[in-house]
Amino acid sequence: MRTRLLFISILFSAFNSLNAGDGWIRINQLGYLPDAIKVAVLISEEDIRIEQFQLRNAITDTVVYREKTKEYDASVWGMKSAYRLDFSKFESAGGYYIQINDIKSPCFRIANDVYDGTADFILNYMRQQRCGYNPYLKDSCHLHDGIIVDHPTKTGRKIDVTGGWHDASDYLQYLATSANATYQMLFAWLNNPQVYGDKYDSRGHKGKNGIPDILDEAKWGLEWLDKMNPAYGQMYNQIADDRDHVGFRLPNKDSASYGLGRHRPVYYITGKPQGLSKHKNRTTGVSSSAAKFASAFALGANLLKEYDPVFARKIAKKAAEAYEFALSDLGVCQTACNLSPYFYEEENYVDDLELAACELHRLTNKEYYFEQALKWGAVEPVTPWMSSGRARHYQFYPFVNLGHYYLSGKRDIYTDYLKDGLQFIYERCDKDPFLNGIPFIWCSNNLVVAALTQARCYYNTTKDSTYLEMEAALRDWLFGCNPWGTSMICGLPAGGDYPQLPHSSITYLLNETTHGGLIDGPVDRSIYSNLRGIRLLKKDEYAPFQNGKAVYHDDMGDYSTNEPTMDGTASLSFYLSSMEKEGNRN
Template sequence: ISNEHVPANSFTLHNAITDKAVFKGKAEIYSGKDWGLRSAARLDFSDIESPGGYYIRVGSIKSDPFRIAADVYKGTADYLLRYMRQQRCGYNPYYADSCHTHDGYIVDHPEKTGEIIDVTGGWHDASDYLQYVTTSANAVYQMLFAWKRNPEVFTDYYDASGNRGSNGIPDILDEAKWGIDWLIKMNPDSGEMYNQIADDRDHRGFRIPAEDKVSYGNGLYRPVYFVTGKSQGLASYKNRTTGVSSTAGKYASAFALGSEIFREFDPALADKLAVRAMDAWQFALTDVGVTQTACTVSPYFYEEDNYVDDLELAGWEMFSLTGDSSYLVQADYWGTLEPVSPWIEKDTARHYQFYPFVNLGHACIGLSETAYSDKYIAFMRKGLRLMEDRRKDDPFRVKVPFIWCSNNYVTAALTQIMLYTEASGDQSFRKSEAALRDWLFGCNPWGTTMICGLPAGGDYPLYPHAALTALRGKIPEGGLIDGPVFSGIYNGLIGVTLLRPDPYAVFQNGKVVYHDDIGDYSTNEPTMDGTADLTIYLSALENEGVKQSGNESDVVIDEQGAIIRKNPGNKEIFLLFSADEYGEGFVHILNVLSRHKAGGSFFLTGNFLRNRKFSSVVKRIISDGHFLGPHSDRHLLYA
């Protein structure tokens, strides 16, 4: 995208090592008017599948080099969990400290208002410290769903507390269980559910979690909102709650899927969750309607207006858990009431009005190969077709509404396309999927990815709206930021002030804006639920890459990407030797290897290779047929 005419209607793809042109393509030319610039072009080289390093040339313009490979998404789903661990409330492993240990005191309960309840745990919602069952139960469910579909890609480098050290349970399940433990606290008994900790009085500037001293009039205790099914708000501002189904349905789905998955790891927990799921399902039907989050000092709350999707998914998960077909009948009843996610149909929404952003109930039934499957595949296709048919002249092909948390809508659309494609076999939305995926990874006017710290060495948000960045100068790694918004929305916000010159200023004159700036809470704030939601899609990409490369189980790779074990199913060891300034044992080592007809791998520093007294050793390593590879140049630890 440019303020000048595209210099050519063709482009070439070059091998980054040889500079040889390996592909010539035709540029698709678009107007850049909607984006505040003169012209734009799409360059499609999808036919190139050979692994390697490449760059693009358009006229005299040359891109940065990039890599094509089956494993480019390896580790990305696990990377998102860094942000989830950083968002933990109670004990926080990132800070090695605890916060909000006094949570909390009950409000809006007919008998227990003012009583103390232990609900410490869970996750902070974003860069503020509010906690919602709405987003947390959804985050738990989507991480469990990601594990259920792609267990092969998730690793175990952290324990249940989020500290370094494996515990025999994949890290994504540790994270999901952290959320489940909190949900159990927030649902201490049948018919007793709580929906929220704290409220908008929290919004008083940046502070480190353990140093949060915001008072709600009861010392360090924060309010815990009882699910009443009625409008709530402790002052003049009220939400529009109409019932309990949206919250109770989310509890039921998370508990039911949790029971299924943790059966292998913790049977006692699985039994407990099965009972909780049944209770939550029954409670969801006692007062049909939505439970919105509560506000106090401003009209800021999550305006969730739909609940039938929550009952559909809960019904499906109860059927999946119990095998009782009556739950599937009920799931179909509720699912039929909302064939298309309303934000897709309307192409807009108020803040969190239609939530979750992706209807996984539709996907589960569509994938189920039951008598209902075809109907739900058609529902999914209808929604995707509505998006596909909009704004056909847009060069970026991103058809979601650019409202607050637009990246969450991008993630939802990606997830729906992926699951629809699997359920139907229909490949017709693959180009839309690629455009949405590429948008998150830098194919946007600002040329930035939308995930803090990913990819390493890439262009990603450096100044997100986060206390960690504002007060400690560090980025919240793995966090998916809110994403761009319509300029009209941004210009109407209160309290948004950019804190540094905008390096993207030339790209802010169109319909949408994005600022990599700590002061912009509307476009550059990471969110917990959006990050958790992305685990489904990224784990699927990683799993697909593993299958393409044919290396499902031949290597074990650590968190930093290093191979630490090969062929774990084989009784085979590899002998590795390294050296820097000393080499007195090499003759003995080489003699032993020769006697046993064994091979070794030798990684030697530049110091060792330059030392003439070791030249005969180096020559023998080569002549004996061992592997000789480079280490660091001058220090054994620098590898």
């Protein structure tokens, strides 16, 4: 016990210091599973030649492993030298650090339990994002949602849609991101139920209630979706708009005004371009939103029938109705803006129809839905951002097509589709020392999570190891093996280098980080420089690392790289629970 405590002390203190010498060694701060691919990355502003690195015991400083380095293109990150340091062959559990001359990495662990508790940890952020009753604040907000807008006959009427989650650090609520977040949490439970605990009740307070916390949170989302779809053919796509953006304030003290008294606008799904002011979106139909309702309802009905059979039957019926409605007006349904031209620019819907049909087939076993899934799945073999390496804001959403995973167990061609998407990313990362072939658009971390999810699904189906090193690199990227050496998840790992100053009212007003929240992540320099309203509030501690293809700031003033998002966080559920299950298996 004394040895372990000593190591933990060394580990945490090491996270808070920059490397000495001519460069920096970046690691996965959370640690490494013993039999997984294990790689660190050295970057340097100097032109240095390195042939070999040492792995040392963190307690005794003894060299336990030596290996040759692999040189990569440092210029993509504004550096002169970059090396990948692969110690995958070393599998002994313990605490270690890497040394090259006088350059040392932070200490890290190799152990089967390094991911334990991480899947439950990110639910802290989901509970913090709740609208209606908020367990983090122990207070309620937005109890008067809302007033219907853009409806042919019901505009101006009240509707009860209180609930759900705030989308990010603003208090808007979107059907697209909320339905996807709900589905992602259900998907994680479907695949990895054994890793989830029961430490919170349905209101988000500490205390068991006989239901796994991940299902409590997913049900919170489903209950809101149920309100947003009160009857067949009646669906609402969002609450509030960018008039919300009036500065930092807590949700229970929300002062944003929409000219509706204490109410917020609730946008009806029309299938036509929307926007109450000069800025309009490019909506063409209802399919993308209606199908997201259907997939979340169908999987929710499947998984909740043991816990709440009455509610499960209700949403099972709504799932079938939502799918039928999705087919009635084919096209995409985008979010609405008001003051600025920014909105979620979703342009694909066939992936939503495919996933909805898959989940209805899983729920009902009806051949009709299986044939529908095959029909829509063939239209878009690869999620477009994966093949093109570019996208506008939320242009191809969800960022991963989990319908392909369902069908891959039934038709080999869908396994090929999963592989093709990964291959496109792989071909873009071969010269990057961090093996990151993700386009650095706004919310790039969501794309990292999507690629990780697809890589894990593909491996689960095939056991093909082709993309395991890229998967490991993207996993490590989220926990500190990136140019800035920071985790992208607030509060994880404890004592590590993670976002301390996310763009959040919680941080600004309560001096706390948003525990469990996945931040937007680095963006291309040109995107960063062209976004409105960004102003750094402090000296940039990461200035030496901002000369590459993307920038990142741990600064409350940077909403483009350092704002946690609800849907990105929920989408991590499957991958983190998969890693925890993998460690427990050993």
